[in-house]
Amino acid sequence: MKKISIIIPTFNSEKYIKITLESILQQNYKNYEIIICDNHSSDNTVEIIKNFSEQYVNKFKIFVRKDLGVADALNFGFEKSNGDILCWLNSDDLYNDPYTLQHVIISFNQSEHKSYLV
Numbered sequence: 001m002k003k004i005s006i007i008i009p010t011f012n013s014e015k016y017i018k019i020t021l022e023s024i025l026q027q028n029y030k031n032y033e034i035i036i037c038d039n040h041s042s043d044n045t046v047e048i049i050k051n052f053s054e055q056y057v058n059k060f061k062i063f064v065r066k067d068l069g070v071a072d073a074l075n076f077g078f079e080k081s082n083g084d085i086l087c088w089l090n091s092d093d094l095y096n097d098p099y100t101l102q103h104v105i106i107s108f109n110q111s112e113h114k115s116y117l118v
Contacts, residue, residue: 009067034059
């Protein structure tokens, strides 16, 4: 079973991060990890993420570190990932369809190319 790594760069995202994380946790495909790279948010972003990570043990990797912007945070997250498929989700985006990750897996399995960045 293929593992999906979902990398989320964050900075002061307390308004949106809860619904973003809920949209991931509601996916029917469950073999994923959530990697969050936070650039020292000064709001409650990290606290919200930590609350989720306590409820969903082994799903989250949280890194709070000074970065050089979104590209740097993503590259760091990609380096820390263990997935076969890497996904980038912004902290104010969400998966509207609970079958989004399942569709990714189906497409991956049907493709002759076996490396993806979604």
